[in-house]
Amino acid sequence: MEKKITLSVKDLRKVIGRREIIKGLTFDLREGEVFGFLGPNGAGKTTTIRMLVGLIKPTSGSIHICGSNIAEDFKGALKNLGCIVENPELYPYLSGYNNLLHFARMLDGVGEGRIKEVTALVGLSERIHDKVKTYSLGMRQRLGIAQALLGNPKVLILDEPTNGLDPAGIREMREFIRFLAEQEGLSVLVSSHLLSEIQLLCDRVAIIAKGTIIRTDTVQKLLSNREKMVWRLDPFFKGKEVLGALTGIEEKEDGTLWTEYNEQMTPEWNKQLVEAGVSVLEMNRKMPVLEDLFLELTGGETIE
Amino acid sequence: MNKLVQNEMLKLIAKKRLVVIALIIGVLVILFTYAQYKQVQTQREKLGTSDWRTILQQQIVDTTNRLSSSRISDEWKKQLQISLQQQQYYLDHDINPAEPGAPTFMRIFLENSIDLFIPLMVMVIASDLVSSEHSLGTVKLLLTRPVNRWKVLLSKYITLCLAISLIIAITGFLSYAISGVVFGYKGFGAPILTGFHVTDEGLNTSDVKLLSLWKFLLMDLGLVWFVAIVVGTLSFMLSVLIRSTAAGMGVMLAALISGAILSNMVSSWESAKYFFMVNLRLTDYMKGNAPPIEGMNLSFSMSVLLVWWAAALLVSFMVFTKKDVY
Ligand SMILES: Nc1ncnc2c1ncn2[C@@H]1O[C@H](COP(=O)(O)OP(=O)(O)O)[C@@H](O)[C@H]1O
Ligand SMILES: [Mg+2]
Numbered sequence: 022m023e024k025k026i027t028l029s030v031k032d033l034r035k036v037i038g039r040r041e042i043i044k045g046l047t048f049d050l051r052e053g054e055v056f057g058f059l060g061p062n063g064a065g066k067t068t069t070i071r072m073l074v075g076l077i078k079p080t081s082g083s084i085h086i087c088g089s090n091i092a093e094d095f096k097g098a099l100k101n102l103g104c105i106v107e108n109p110e111l112y113p114y115l116s117g118y119n120n121l122l123h124f125a126r127m128l129d130g131v132g133e134g135r136i137k138e139v140t141a142l143v144g145l146s147e148r149i150h151d152k153v154k155t156y157s158l159g160m161r162q163r164l165g166i167a168q169a170l171l172g173n174p175k176v177l178i179l180d181e182p183t184n185g186l187d188p189a190g191i192r193e194m195r196e197f198i199r200f201l202a203e204q205e206g207l208s209v210l211v212s213s214h215l216l217s218e219i220q221l222l223c224d225r226v227a228i229i230a231k232g233t234i235i236r237t238d239t240v241q242k243l244l245s246n247r248e249k250m251v252w253r254l255d256p257f258f259k260g261k262e263v264l265g266a267l268t269g270i271e272e273k274e275d276g277t278l279w280t281e282y283n284e285q286m287t288p289e290w291n292k293q294l295v296e297a298g299v300s301v302l303e304m305n306r307k308m309p310v311l312e313d314l315f316l317e318l319t320g321g322e323t324i325e
Numbered sequence: 326m327n328k329l330v331q332n333e334m335l336k337l338i339a340k341k342r343l344v345v346i347a348l349i350i351g352v353l354v355i356l357f358t359y360a361q362y363k364q365v366q367t368q369r370e371k372l373g374t375s376d377w378r379t380i381l382q383q384q385i386v387d388t389t390n391r392l393s394s395s396r397i398s399d400e401w402k403k404q405l406q407i408s409l410q411q412q413q414y415y416l417d418h419d420i421n422p423a424e425p426g427a428p429t430f431m432r433i434f435l436e437n438s439i440d441l442f443i444p445l446m447v448m449v450i451a452s453d454l455v456s457s458e459h460s461l462g463t464v465k466l467l468l469t470r471p472v473n474r475w476k477v478l479l480s481k482y483i484t485l486c487l488a489i490s491l492i493i494a495i496t497g498f499l500s501y502a503i504s505g506v507v508f509g510y511k512g513f514g515a516p517i518l519t520g521f522h523v524t525d526e527g528l529n530t531s532d533v534k535l536l537s538l539w540k541f542l543l544m545d546l547g548l549v550w551f552v553a554i555v556v557g558t559l560s561f562m563l564s565v566l567i568r569s570t571a572a573g574m575g576v577m578l579a580a581l582i583s584g585a586i587l588s589n590m591v592s593s594w595e596s597a598k599y600f601f602m603v604n605l606r607l608t609d610y611m612k613g614n615a616p617p618i619e620g621m622n623l624s625f626s627m628s629v630l631l632v633w634w635a636a637a638l639l640v641s642f643m644v645f646t647k648k649d650v651y
Pocket of ligand 1: 037042060061062063064065066067068069651
């Protein structure tokens, strides 16, 4: 059975000045899924998110959050939404606790109990009474998420949530987002310009460039047949000859050979190479980079 | 709404603005108290007596002398004539025009701070109430709650009005408490003259009546509060329109200072009386000083300020509820 749709966007457009920045986006988010919003800088991710959370008015199109149209029933729609737009900016001169108290007061029926709960959930209990200006970026990010979760939202929107975090922080964030979707049943929209991040985090992904969605699909379908295998062989020419006879190869400037990634065939190719007296110095599975994926999807058009 | 105002108060207090303002007012009052004290001393030395009748007599002689000099402008001459008439009236009725004491000091302090000092203090709070949310980026969180935008802005405006009332109260209290140390705390019952009208023929004293100083002070406080609310609302509007707090403050400061300058030189530019900034010295009407432009009076100035206030409020709410936030 299909999961319930929590966020529904139809033919969303935004014109700023004379430029059309967002050119008709349509997509849905379902309960319990992490949805990726992938595109290079300037693609229009933040602009779209600003429209989703009610900061800017769409030129046309509709946004429904849990059934409420944001243009008609702003309160009803925003009740079910938590968000961080760009950086997690909170009041630096207030303590973390007072920041949460401040935003809890803007929600109906959110009291101290819930504040304690979200504080514990993001692991900030120890420092919650310190001023926010003494927090590290990672702590601010966590406080931002705590703030977004205060009102028990159904939809969570995070704009580039791992920006500026160190690798450990990125991993922690990733696990936390997966936890929210899988255990708490939230729909999470995450934007990013990094393919690797989206790949590890999301169930489905919309690829956006120049204000249009090029493709929406599950991560598996988008990436599975686009992974490559990188070989470094010695002697090079002999290896190239053997491997080339088995499958299509691509020669790179750094002296490696690229083939398609094929789980079944790789051991076989490896065996053949070894039998032919070629040593396999290196064998690597390679994720496609965003630029390559774009090139393929747009048929050679650049993404500037 | 209550909770939203609580929020704004929480931020205002955390920013410690009111403490800074109270400190500034305190320092200024101390300064003026000392100046006033010095002035009284010099006068006593000069006249060799502390009897105010002699001092008033001397002032009348001074003013008359200045009037007979040919080098003064017509406007200045008119001013002098009016104050001469007032002084004469006080002397004839045996009323001390500057009944020494903290209440009188408070009156003088309020009258002198109404057009620049109090508006400046109000600006400190009003001008970053909205724009600081933009510069911090917190506006994005504030406006993505399930609360309508006009309510968010209204909570800020209510907070501003509360803060302004508090500033006026602090000013009144500090000017009384501090100056009383030197001049004594008595004198609330002292009679003071009000109801002078400046007409084409000069000072009209037909409506003049005696008022207890405390009643007069209450009226002064009310007028100062009114001016502060109007100036606060205008800064508030600028804070909505301009993202940069510094730019908003600059515009407001320029307006206030130009108002002080204009008041002294626009008597022949009649339409200038519709500027809000030449209408700020409301307390002057109570004392019978000549207005900067002929034809201005208390109700005219209050109406002009009221129109500016309403327009500023309307613009603030229209823009804030409609505009895209980047
Ligand atoms: N306030 C604005 N006025 C004009 N153009 C803007 C404004 N904000 C963003 N843009 C333009 O919209 C495009 C998309 O920006 P943005 O949504 O921030 O991209 P992303 O978040 O995907 O990096 C960019 O080309 C940017 O120049
Ligand atoms: Mg962005």
